[in-house]
Amino acid sequence: MTEETFDVVVIGAGPVGENAADRAVRGGLKTALVEHERFGGECSYWACIPSKALLRPGNALAAARRLPGVPVGGALDPAKVFERRDYFTSRGDDSGQVEWARGAGIEVVRGHARITGEREVTVDADRVLRANHAVVVCTGSVPRTPDIPGLDEVPVWGSREATSASEVPARLAVLGGGVVGVEMAQAWARLGAQVDLIVSGPRPLPRYPEFAGDLVVEGLRADGVRVHLDSGLVRASEVDGAAKLELKGGETLTADKLLVATGRRPTTDDIGLEAVGLKPGSTLAVDDTGLVSEVEGGWLYAAGDVTGRAPLTHQGKYAARAVGDVIAARAAGEVVVEPWSQYTSTADHHAVPQVVFTDPEVASVGLAGPEEGRPHRVVDIDIAVAGSSLHADGYTGKARMVVDTEREVLVGVTFVGQDVSDLLHAATIAIVGEVPLRRLWHAVPAFPTISEVWLRLLETYGL
Numbered sequence: 001m002t003e004e005t006f007d008v009v010v011i012g013a014g015p016v017g018e019n020a021a022d023r024a025v026r027g028g029l030k031t032a033l034v035e036h037e038r039f040g041g042e043c044s045y046w047a048c049i050p051s052k053a054l055l056r057p058g059n060a061l062a063a064a065r066r067l068p069g070v071p072v073g074g075a076l077d078p079a080k081v082f083e084r085r086d087y088f089t090s091r092g093d094d095s096g097q098v099e100w101a102r103g104a105g106i107e108v109v110r111g112h113a114r115i116t117g118e119r120e121v122t123v124d125a126d127r128v129l130r131a132n133h134a135v136v137v138c139t140g141s142v143p144r145t146p147d148i149p150g151l152d153e154v155p156v157w158g159s160r161e162a163t164s165a166s167e168v169p170a171r172l173a174v175l176g177g178g179v180v181g182v183e184m185a186q187a188w189a190r191l192g193a194q195v196d197l198i199v200s201g202p203r204p205l206p207r208y209p210e211f212a213g214d215l216v217v218e219g220l221r222a223d224g225v226r227v228h229l230d231s232g233l234v235r236a237s238e239v240d241g242a243a244k245l246e247l248k249g250g251e252t253l254t255a256d257k258l259l260v261a262t263g264r265r266p267t268t269d270d271i272g273l274e275a276v277g278l279k280p281g282s283t284l285a286v287d288d289t290g291l292v293s294e295v296e297g298g299w300l301y302a303a304g305d306v307t308g309r310a311p312l313t314h315q316g317k318y319a320a321r322a323v324g325d326v327i328a329a330r331a332a333g334e335v336v337v338e339p340w341s342q343y344t345s346t347a348d349h350h351a352v353p354q355v356v357f358t359d360p361e362v363a364s365v366g367l368a369g370p371e372e373g374r375p376h377r378v379v380d381i382d383i384a385v386a387g388s389s390l391h392a393d394g395y396t397g398k399a400r401m402v403v404d405t406e407r408e409v410l411v412g413v414t415f416v417g418q419d420v421s422d423l424l425h426a427a428t429i430a431i432v433g434e435v436p437l438r439r440l441w442h443a444v445p446a447f448p449t450i451s452e453v454w455l456r457l458l459e460t461y462g463l
Contacts, residue, residue: 001126001127001128002056002126002128002366003127003128003129003130004032004127004128004129004130005129005130005131005132006030006031006032006062006107006108006129006130006131006132007024007028007029007030007031007131007132007133007134007301007331008021008024008030008031008032008131008132008133008134008135008136008324008327009031009032009034009113009121009129009130009131009134009135009136010031010032010033010034010135010136010138011113011115011121011135011136011137011138011139011271012034012035012041012137012138012140012183013033013034013035013039013040013041013097013101013108013137013138014040014042014043014044014138014140014304014316015040015041015043015044015313015315015316015317015320016041016138016140016304016305016313016316016319016320017033017035017041017136017138017202017304017320018039018041018097018100018101018106018167018305018320018325018411019317019320019321019324020138020301020303020320020323021033021101021104021106021136021324021326022104022106022323022324023320023321023323023325023328024103024134024324024327024328025104026324026328027105027324027325027327027328027329027332028332029133029327029328029329029331029332030107030175031105031106031107031329032106032109032459033101033106033108033109033154034109034110034111034113034121034123034129035109036109036111036112037095038092038097038326039094039097039098039101039108040094040097040175041089041140042140042141043313044089044094044097044161044164044448045089045092045094045115045164046160046164047159047163047216047369048162048313049088049089050088050089050164051162051163051180051183051184051187052355052357053081053084053085053088053089054085054163054184054187054188054191055183055186055187055357055358056357057076057080057081057084057190058076058186058187058191058223058359059357059359060179060361061076061190062190063392063418063419066392066393066394066395067392067393068393069262070087073132073133074447075192076190076191076192078158078168078191078192079339081191081320082166084434085163086166086395089164090458091153096317097271098241102231106267109123109127109129109217111123111124111127112124112270112273113270113271114227114270114272114275115135115137115272115273115275115276115354116272116275116417117275118276118297118299119131119132119133119134119135119297119299120135121135121272122272131299132238132259133299133327133330133331134299134300134301134327135299135300135301136290136301136302136303136323136324136327137268137269137271137284137292137300137301137302137303137306137322138302138303138304138306138316138320139266139267139268139304139306140266140267140304140305140306140307140316141264141265141266141267141305141311142265142267143158143159143235143260143261143262143263143264143265144262144263144264144265145260145262146175146233146260146262148234148235149234149235149236150235150236150237150238151233151236151258151260152248153236153237153238154236154237154242154243154244154245154258155238155241155242155243155256155257155265156243156257156258156259156260157259157260158259158260159180159184159256159259160256160294161259162180162184162188162259162261162316164442165182165386167193168188168192168193169188169193169256169257170193170195170256170283171194171195171196171242171254171255171256171257172188172193172194172195172196172255172256172257172258172259173195173196173198173243173245173253173255173257173258173452174195174196174197174258174259174261175198175199175233175258175259175260175261175262176198176199176259176260176261176262176263177197177198177199177203177204177205177206177213177237177329178204178205178261178262178263179205179354179356180261181204181446182197182204182205182216182220182358183198183356183357183358184259184261184354185197185220185225186219186220186223186225186358186359188321189220189223189224189225190223190237194224194226195224195225195226196224196225196226196227196228196253196255197220197226197227197228198228198231198232198233198245198247199227199228199229199230199231200231200232202229202378203216203222203229204217204227204371205356206215207368208356208362208364208368208414209368209380209398209400209414211360211380211398211400211416212356212398212414212416214365215360215396215397215398215416215417216356216358216360216362216416217229219358219359219360220358223359224232228247228251228283229249230248231247231249232247232248233245233246233247233248234246234247234248236258236435237256241256242254242255243255243256243257243258244260251419252408260349264305264311265281266281266282266283266284266305266306266307266308267306268280268281268284269281269284269424270281270308272305272326272347276300277293277294277295278295283306283307283308284306284307284308284363285307285308285405286300286302286303286307286309287303288322288337288339288344288345288346288348288445289301289322289323289345290303290307290319290322290323290325290326290345298330301323301327302323303316303320303322303323303345304316304319304320305328307319308357309345309348310348310352312352312354314353315345315347315348315352316347318347319345319348321342322343322344322345325342325343326343326344329343347432350366350431350432351365351366351413351428351431351432352365352366353365353424353425353427353428355421355424357421359418360396360397360416360417360418360420361415361416361417361418361419361420361421362414362415362416362420363414363415363416363420363421363423363424363427364412364413364414364415364424365412365413365424365427365428365431366402366404366410366411366413366427366431367402367411367412368400368412368414369400369402369412370402373380375400375404375405376403376404376405376411377402377403377405378400378401378402378403379400379401379402379403379457379460379461380398380399380400381398381399381400381453381457381460382396382397382398382416383395383396383397383398383399383415383416383420383450384449384454384456385448385452385453385455385456386447386448386452387447387448387449387450387451387452388417388450388453390448391418391419391450395417395418396417397415397416397417397418397420397455398414398415398417398456399413399415399416399456400412400413400414400415400417401427401457401461403437403461407434408436408437408438409430409431409434409435409436409437410427410431410437410440411431412431413430413431415427415453417450418452419450423450423453426443426451426454437458437461437463438463439455440458441458441463
């Protein structure tokens with residue numbers, strides 16, 4: 001048994017843990033970063049990066065086909081798509097991430113970490129890391145598996161298999177109408193699979209405005225995806241190496257692979273939470289500085305998916321920067337915590353941006369609709385400006401803004417359409433900055449761009 005002392009020990013070396021460790025080091029603290037799998041984490045090898053690498057070629061091909069005079073023929077070359085994806089994931093080699101961490105002054109520790117006491121982490125049962133100031137949990141999330149009879153008997157993909165596979169299944173069924181479900185349904189349909197998407201509700205993407213799910217369904221069906229709405233998987237069984245799927249309502253499907261995309265849960269099962277009086281597998285409730293609320297002593301922090309606050313890579317990195325900064329400041333005895341300071345992840349409550357990289361894209365920040373009892377007004381319009389007409393023949397899109405009518409500031413914006421993701425950051429800035437609509441009116445959109453939709457939104461509101 002060896003023992004070492006650090007100022008900070010971070011568990012989990014995905015993008016969130018990397019940011020927490022980096023900010024702590026920048027604050028002058030000796031920091032260890034522990035990872036049992038790959039440095040760079042889920043996002044780098046099995047989620048954000050490879051999924052978008054799979055989606056982009058199909059989106060580019062579809063965009064070209066919407067324009068006359070562009071010589072486009074044939075289909076995607078799956079082997080070339082997989083090769084490009086593998087380039088972005090470094091084929092699972094995390095040496096570049098390790099080199100970055102060491103270059104940033106972070107102590108790299110490989111192994112499985114468990115909290116074994118106050119400010120104490122044990123790695124692989126034989127190496128104890130003690131923290132003078134803080135332990136930070138950044139272990140992310142794993143797929144949630146539904147309790148469906150026969151599911152363990154059939155060829156199943158999780159999100160990792162869906163983003164790392166290098167052969168196109170002839171028949172792919174996708175269970176779940178969330179972001180992973182719709183993105184992977186479209187990606188694999190464009191790569192040549194016959195895809196069935198099984199959605200429990202009347203449309204996918206239920207957390208977004210209804211028009212978002214409806215337009216995404218239109219896009220999926222245009223790519224040949226068979227979308228089963230108000231459905232669900234009742235039972236699964238294996239027949240000749242394939243999955244026989246019995247759906248709600250009596251319909252039966254056969255698929256070579258079944259992608260289960262029914263949500264995620266925090267990865268806290270085996271990190272030693274019981275040592276600090278918490279239940280393994282539970283979400284770690286934190287305040288805006290990332291301090292775990294149910295553990296006394298002010299030493300245990302968490303950021304990212306494990307907190308359940310805003311389970312997105314960019315929001316986890318944002319929270320991790322606040323955690324690293326506040327730990328360093330508290331160690332120096334010089335912190336004053338207030339909303340919107342560098343020590344808090346205040347935006348989690350007001351302005352969480354997200355893009356669904358389907359075709360059409362969905363880009364949203366803040367509220368998806370009005371909150372009951374609040375002075376909110378919703379403005380919905382079609383995206384029909386010169387820029388969208390030039391962008392693609394037959395461009396179809398919609399935009400929504402939610403306005404706090406007492407303060408006359410934006411509290412939510414949603415765009416749906418081809419390439420609307422680049423409109424999102426302007427909306428995020430407007431919400432975070434609480435820019436008055438009458439001042440926003442003077443942010444003149446360049447002509448002819450799709451950004452002119454901002455002018456139409458404000459005109460419809462009454463400016």
